[in-house]
Amino acid sequence: MSKLTAKQFNEKYPVGHTFIYQRSRFLRxxxxxxxxxxxxxxxxxxxxEIDIEPYYIDIDTLNC
Numbered sequence: 001m002s003k004l005t006a007k008q009f010n011e012k013y014p015v016g017h018t019f020i021y022q023r024s025r026f027l028r029x030x031x032x033x034x035x036x037x038x039x040x041x042x043x044x045x046x047x048x049e050i051d052i053e054p055y056y057i058d059i060d061t062l063n064c
Contacts, residue, residue: 006039009059020063021050026040033062 004012011044013019021033037049039059046059 004046004059004064005039009046009048013064019050019051021052021057022061022063030063 015035015038018032018034020030022028023028031052033050033052035048036051039046039048047056048059048062049056
């Protein structure tokens with residue numbers, strides 16, 4: 001479950017902010033991604049659109 005809600009994420013990180021996308025928390029590093037839209041709460045997850053596949057991801061996979 002996300003530590004931040006969509007509202008908190010959107011206030012802290014503007015659209016276009018860059019992150020490191022970590023598919024697995026056990027493996028270090030990953031590709032640099034840029035957000036393309038505002039985060040949304042979907043059930044117990046908070047998701048955001050990014051500029052590479054898989055395009056919509058849980059914000060917990062971003063190295064914030």
